[in-house]
Amino acid sequence: MGKISRRLRLAFAVSSVIFVAVLAISPVKDLRREWKYYKNGYERFARNRPDKRLLSDFHPGLDQIWIPEMNVVDRCTTCHQGITQPSLADSSVPQPFRAHPPIHHSATDWGCVVCHRGQGPATEVAEAHETTLAWEQPLLPNRLIQGSCGTCHRADLAETPKLTRGRQLLAKLNCVGCHRLQDVDRPAMLAPDLTNIGTKVSRAWIYKWLKEPRTVTDSNGTVTVNGYETGDEPRMPQIHLKEEELRALSGYLSSLRSHPVAPYRFDPRAIALEKAPDLTAQGEVRFRQMFCSTCHSLAVTRAGETKLIGGDIGPELTKVGSKVNRDWLVSWLRNPQEYLPHSTMPRYEWSDQDLFKVAAYITTKLVDSDLLNGVPNLGEATPDEITSGRNLFLAKGCASCHIVGGAAPQKDFGPDLTALGGKNVSQLEFGQSKIPRTLIAYIQTKLTDPVSVNPAARMPQYHWSPDDLEAVTIALISMAGTPSASGMERLKIPRASPEFHPAGAFGEVYERYQCSACHKFNGYGGDLAPDLSYEGSRAQRAWLVDFLKNPQTLRPMLVLRMPQFNVTDKEAAILADYMTMTLQSPLANTAGEGHMRFTPQLAAMGKQLYEVKYQCQACHTIGGAGGYVGPNLSNAGNWLTATWVQAWLKNPQALVPGTIEPRRSFTADEIQALTAYLMTLRPSGKKASAGASQGGTR
């Protein structure tokens, strides 16, 4: 009765053995964790390196960066052990051991995930780097890492050109018209006021424009503008519209003519030019002389490659003749603000002849006879076309950018994007599209082909160059909502640009010629032309007057030049006086200008320094000879104030931050000499006007 069968005892013995063996597996597994593999690898690697510090710094256990106030628990350094070792910076060092490139934030203060994303606490390669069930923000590709800089740094950084570019694109393409974006403020006017559009263009043209706003493109579908960077898109995006929608919208818009323009009655002498055979030729010459191309671009075909030549401050004018009717054009040229109060187009001082010539040139030469070929015969808009057009105008979000009848643009037409960069994959709607389920893929598909993600998308069609797509993606990623980590708040920099609206006579002229469209004044204004905040310290009054009346370029390299405004003497004087008086740099106040005297010997010594010792002619032109990089100094004696030259030679970056003029280590005497020499530089014939001393005594 007592005995236990042998089989049972055997079973017990066997099960005990298996029991203990099986229990042993997990600990064995634990001894071979993935991170230990890299730990040991690093130790072996470090032994073969000359730098002995590697071994002395080696720590066999898990490493982690713990920053409680930022909720950072990053164990990346467990495998990426060399990130603080300068001797491992060489890119031949195998990952994950390579040193981190020098940046302004140390990993011990910020952790890694803050910028690189991925799962900080993880200690396994896949878990740390990829999207997993428990973590939906995989490692950010290096090419997009600037997006992380943007999450805290609201101001533009020199080190993050892509981010800056992306933000510029977002602003330029009026994304803020439909979406809410971080730090992109909504301008007063996004797109032209259409209150009177009917008086400006034909219905056929509207139809065409709505259908295909991109007029000059190369084979890749990108618009290239010579001279300086511009977006690859006209501001007007391509909106998905069906035929009847096109008809309705064009009908509605063409019906908007509340204030018909009265034809301008030209001076008969101007009308007489009608007969002139070279009327348009003269017009073209005038057009060029006035440097309209500074703001407006024209398509030019060179060597089979079509390019836009000119700026993109204003619209591209290649086919404008086929767009606007002549009466409107004339009244516009005479006073743009009358038609568009917000327009940055300067109000030129026209002589009737010039106006007549240029108008003739535009309406006859800048045309494209085939432009409206595809357009069906539309005729007058029917009432129901108009009503449905009005509805479409709202439904398609046109009213987000365009104003009609003074109605304010409707805000938040599209989804709020301020937190897009921080979204999880599960928060994104991929629809049926066959793209990888990642945030990046989503953003880029949405940008390039919105309909593929959501067939009912109202988002218009954009065409990006790879670089711009990358830049915009970066800018969007940078909008990850408010930085979660409290430690980052202190980094936030507001984007402030207080408007600069001087009063008085100068103010009027300033507004009339829209100086701030291109020039910066005390941090406000465009960045197309030089910053004029300190112009009073830099230039002599007389020279300013000359320049304003007849602007010629200073840097031969620049294509863009100051337009010919036909400024009157009175206006020129007002501008020059104001600048010389108030736009002064604390570092170069021209108060003492008058008392400066330079001996010819000094000047001769300066010439020596200029030509032999420092060979400035490498970049600067004097007379015929010299380089194109720096401004032409042939007229320096009339142009620059001695005070400015001295301050400049001492430290250029102090006066104009970011100028490429290298800062040299001149001695005080050398500075004196060089200044003396430069002040003697005057084209023969011209003599020193009293401007300098006047500028000084004021």
Place this chain on the structure above:
Amino acid sequence: MPTGAADRALESLRATRVWKSVFRRGPALTNRTRSLAVFGNLFLHFLPVKVREKSLRVRATYYLGSITFLLFVVLSVTGVLLMFYYHPAVPQAYRDLKDLRFVVSNGVFLRNLHRLAAHLMVVTVFWHMFHVFYRGGYKPPHEFNWVVGVVLLLLTLFLSYTGYLLPWDQLAFWAITVGTNIISAMPVIGGRVRYLALGGNQVGENALLRFYVLHCVVLPLVAVLLIAVHFWRVQKDGGLTVKEEDGGK
């Protein structure tokens, strides 16, 4: 006569005063000492001294009751170990689970054991009940033990459910949210009950803490108590019900 080293070691161990002071009996070789072994031992005395040979046969019980109990033991052990690395706070709880997964030696293993055993226990409890039912184990004189069993079943469900929230991840949070929303369907008191269960109107810090205390203290204690009663009643009600076919050769 035992001559193996292990046996000899055992013999010499048994000879010591300490051993004798613990087990007041010789080696369990005679029926008397064996009976002593059972009712002289707090843990064994829940069992009868003698059992029907038929009821030992696997087909009779599939050891479902035992297995359920053993799972409870496993859960207690792993659970206690896990508690050493767990803070019932938001969101610390979640981070603790990450740490168990990534840095604590064998942490993930323990958690897997706990989770698996928990699911398994729910299964075996149900299975046990159905099996007992089909064998008519609920019939007199076993009525009360059956009721105890049903209560234990509910306890098991509650234990598992309260434990479900503790990881504080999406799975946990929404499972509990969905579950507790059912409660509020109760007429009149529903909302109130849910409010009490969660210590608030939504699953939050309070809910986590309550579930934690229930999961780690209250429910286990009650369960231990009832399990004891359950075992004890088995022998008091005259052992397991045996059927003729159990003997089936």
Place this chain on the structure above:
Amino acid sequence: MAENKKIETGFSSDVLKDPKRIVFVTKKTSAKVTGDAGRQVMTFPHLVLREAIAFQILVIAIVLVSLLWDAPLEQLANPLLTPNPAKAPWYFLGLQELLHYFPPFVAGILIPTLVVIALVGIPYFNINIHGGPLWAKRRTSQLRMVLIVLSLLMIFLAIFLAWTVFVPSAAIAFLLLYSYSVPASQTGWRGFLRSRTVSWWVMTWFIAVAITLTLVGTFFRGPGWEWEWPWVSHGG
């Protein structure tokens, strides 16, 4: 029991219904209680050893599984981000499935409560305590009763379109009715069915429905609690 001399007991005379440990023996008769408890063995070591083995095998099993299967851990709980579908723990998915068909009060409160009450109550209803088969006697009246009950149940389920409940119920009902036609002499599984009691049928029906609902809720329900095949991945 000794059948020739009936024992006078102080309480009820039906031992099956409520057995008592104490028997008051009256008169000069002596109680001769027979009845075989079966051969008995010592708990220690026989039972204890078996328990130990059971324990070891159990641990071995779960350890091996937990080495290959990792307990799930999803993202940090986020009240603003509802997964679709949000599922309760698997053992409540049966209820959740019911909630899909019936009003919350019925599915969430009424049915569970009734189930628990029924389970608790089982031993206290003395229905066929002898374990008499359903089709043993009064077959026609039984059949009429069964048919009424079944049709009521089916209609009820059909009204609510609760087809995941309907299907298993129908299956069990079919077996039940089938077993009616089986001749008494029949052996094998048919005979087995033939000899089942009412309680057996009820419990089997309950289990069948419960398991079906749980399986469906766990594996066959996708976003919006729509039917979905587990091997067809939705969206991603």
Place this chain on the structure above:
Amino acid sequence: MSEPINPKTEAGAAKAADAPGIDRRDFLNEVTFGALAVAGLGASAVTLQYFSPNVLFEPSAKFRAGTPELYPEIVDGKPSVTFLQDQQVYIVRTKDGFYAVSAVCTHLGCITQWKQEAEQIACPCHGSKFKPDGTKIEGPAPRALPHFAISLTADGELLVDKLETVVNPKQALKV
């Protein structure tokens, strides 16, 4: 942990092979009890391992004290003393280099203060006074303030290790 077992079973097997005379009962006992014993030991070992944390959520005793330039120059030979509040350490700069002195009084663990005018480290609790190099001037403090190991990191920052106290306080870090 798996190592001890398998030899055991093999040994057992071998044993049984050598001496067929042995009753299987004993052999099985050997295996069973042996296995269970190993299981017990192993389990406790693993539990111990489980209880010893691999990462710590506490401020590390090693901390970077910034670049040497951050600390004020020596004015006419007088050492410059900088108190690091959150680390409770004085970084002392003398003409012969840097050293790190604990700010915790050796008497009863009050946080001492640097008195610039008196050029002393003074304990507010019981008036112990120390020289900038930590040596005791007066007061109940039993010992001088200990020095911590200080070194330069690869990228030229001061690194102080509060776990490691320097035996010979005279030696300072040359920069």
Place this chain on the structure above:
Amino acid sequence: MSRRLLLAVFLVCLVAAAPACRKQPAPAPDALVSAYDVEPDWNDPQKVVALNYRQAQGKRLFYTNCVWCHADATPAGPSNRSNVTPTPPLINDGNVLNGESEEYLRNVISLGGSAVGKSAMMPPYGRTLRPEEIQSLIAYMRAIAQPLYQQSARPGKPYTGR
């Protein structure tokens, strides 16, 4: 019989322990994908050179300060290279620059041409650019050098055990 059984048990354990002994070497990343920035190869625009963070910073500095004289086309149009005598080398001209040591290049850039006995037309940038910026410039010119500077300028293979 029991011995065979135990042996079997032993084997079972080995098999069960197998999952413990596996290595997971990291997947090898594509240089272009993991690049911080890229620069089209000057000699054939089809080829693209992957730049790491440092080299990318160098690229940025180059296109602000150096491009005017050390490239044939500038963002603003024609290059000033032709106006400078002696003609400065193109920045990617490996034949000229690969030979020069880091040391030397650092000196030319920071102290100017005259300091190393070259044309004074190369101005000193030591007071305009920070040392690490100059370092980045050198890193950049090494990266885009044609012919290739040396292998180590290209990213190395990820670590995979022995």
